[in-house]
Amino acid sequence: MAHDARHFLAAPLKPRHTLVVRVDRARVIGTGQYSTVCLGTVEGAGEQRRACAVKIPHAGNLDARELGLVEAAALWQAGSAPQTVGCFGLVDLRAAAAAATDDDGDQQGARAVLQWPAVADQALAGQGEWALVLEYCEGGPCWLWMAEHRLAMGAELFFAWARQLAQALVALKAAGMAHMDIKGHNILLGHDGCLRLADFTATKFSDQALQAVQLASPGFEPHQFPPYVDFSGTIPYSAPEALAPSNPAKPHTNDDLHKMDIYSLGVTLYTLFVTGREPYAAVKSAVEQMLLSSKGAFWAWEERHYLSTLQCAAETAPSTPVDARPAAAAATTSLLAPGPPSPAAEPPYHHQLSRSASLGGPAPPARRRTLKTRKAAPKEFRRFLSGDLLPPNIEALLRAMVSPDPHHRPDAADILRTLDAVEADIFEP
Numbered sequence: 001m002a003h004d005a006r007h008f009l010a011a012p013l014k015p016r017h018t019l020v021v022r023v024d025r026a027r028v029i030g031t032g033q034y035s036t037v038c039l040g041t042v043e044g045a046g047e048q049r050r051a052c053a054v055k056i057p058h059a060g061n062l063d064a065r066e067l068g069l070v071e072a073a074a075l076w077q078a079g080s081a082p083q084t085v086g087c088f089g090l091v092d093l094r095a096a097a098a099a100a101t102d103d104d105g106d107q108q109g110a111r112a113v114l115q116w117p118a119v120a121d122q123a124l125a126g127q128g129e130w131a132l133v134l135e136y137c138e139g140g141p142c143w144l145w146m147a148e149h150r151l152a153m154g155a156e157l158f159f160a161w162a163r164q165l166a167q168a169l170v171a172l173k174a175a176g177m178a179h180m181d182i183k184g185h186n187i188l189l190g191h192d193g194c195l196r197l198a199d200f201t202a203t204k205f206s207d208q209a210l211q212a213v214q215l216a217s218p219g220f221e222p223h224q225f226p227p228y229v230d231f232s233g234t235i236p237y238s239a240p241e242a243l244a245p246s247n248p249a250k251p252h253t254n255d256d257l258h259k260m261d262i263y264s265l266g267v268t269l270y271t272l273f274v275t276g277r278e279p280y281a282a283v284k285s286a287v288e289q290m291l292l293s294s295k296g297a298f299w300a301w302e303e304r305h306y307l308s309t310l311q312c313a314a315e316t317a318p319s320t321p322v323d324a325r326p327a328a329a330a331a332t333t334s335l336l337a338p339g340p341p342s343p344a345a346e347p348p349y350h351h352q353l354s355r356s357a358s359l360g361g362p363a364p365p366a367r368r369r370t371l372k373t374r375k376a377a378p379k380e381f382r383r384f385l386s387g388d389l390l391p392p393n394i395e396a397l398l399r400a401m402v403s404p405d406p407h408h409r410p411d412a413a414d415i416l417r418t419l420d421a422v423e424a425d426i427f428e429p
Contacts, residue, residue, distance in 0.1 A: 139189020296404025
């Protein structure tokens with residue numbers, strides 16, 4: 001779904017309904033360098049109580065506070081952008097709030113969710129203990145899901161996930177900002193089986209988007225935040241121009257920022273569906289990783305160090321590749337299309353965060369469509385992790401996305417058009 005920039009930028013930000021959030025600090029579902037995420041519930045404005053994730057920046061850590069403010073501003077600016085993690089607002093955890101009695105008679109602390117800018121102004125002034133109240137994505141990060149379900153990472157799921165992530169980038173570009181830290185660890189699976197782009201702490205704003213945010217909170221000046229000015233993405237996933245020294249006389253345009261996200265998305269899709277491992281996985285030196293990334297050497301490195309170890313594809317690709325799971329499980333959760341919401345469940349494990357929350361994981365999807373039989377080229381090496389052949393047009397698309405030259409990269413709208421054309425060509429009607 002395309003988004004008009006006016007939807008995000010033309011009018012002042014409007015306050016949302018007041019909600020009530022209950023936070024259980026004993027139920028920690030993730031910890032990281034800058035924040036801790038606890039499970040909570042949110043209700044109000046005619047909505048039933050449902051689970052949420054409460055992301056609390058570490059107290060006394062100035063970088064954590066400022067990165068949290070960047071994320072809050074980014075999620076507010078993104079608004080209802082598709083495939084991004086939902087944000088209910090900000091809450092001051094120290095605010096005096098009446099205790100609420102749940103249906104079982106237990107007492108839990110109830111907090112009114114005060115929207116940006118009310119709590120944001122307090123946070124900018126260093127007052128109170130505040131937190132972001134986010135959508136609860138029990139599916140966890142795509143990276144962990146891929147590690148557990150490698151045979152599910154085939155052509156059908158590739159098209160579903162690539163399309164959802166491209167839609168998210170179309171909307172972020174319309175909103176005048178870039179995520180700047182796209183990777184499988186920062187993409188979560190929601191209760192509906194669809195993706196949510198998460199962890200907006202590295203977001204960069206265009207001048208127009210920054211002005212829109214400042215309508216709500218004039219004190220928001222991210223250019224004064226050291227973590228905003230410095231590089232805060234993940235080096236192996238980052239575009240070479242993102243790693244180059246910034247030039248104050250020539251700031252990045254919105255198109256420039258968008259092309260950096262395109263590069264990261266290309267690396268992410270390739271590592272999730274083709275290699276199943278981190279970019280530059282065999283490079284142990286951080287300095288060498290930086291040098292390779294700054295040259296945009298990702299594709300050449302993978303060609304040399306990964307593809308050379310693979311055998312050539314079979315003469316004919318199977319028309320019905322091995323299914324990701326037994327047929328008896330075909331009626332369970334699918335990740336290819338939205339389904340009805342499922343009740344919130346206990347988080348299955350506690351883990352370390354990169355910066356965002358990782359939760360549980362649904363079962364692999366059932367295969368719904370049949371790939372057309374086709375001849376593999378004599379030296380056609382690349383396959384999806386599932387064993388499906390990687391279509392040459394998709395290989396060319398991924399290669400263009402990770403081009404060292406941003407002018408050679410497609411934008412997100414181009415990616416969607418390519419996916420539509422190739423999908424119609426490789427699947428049986």
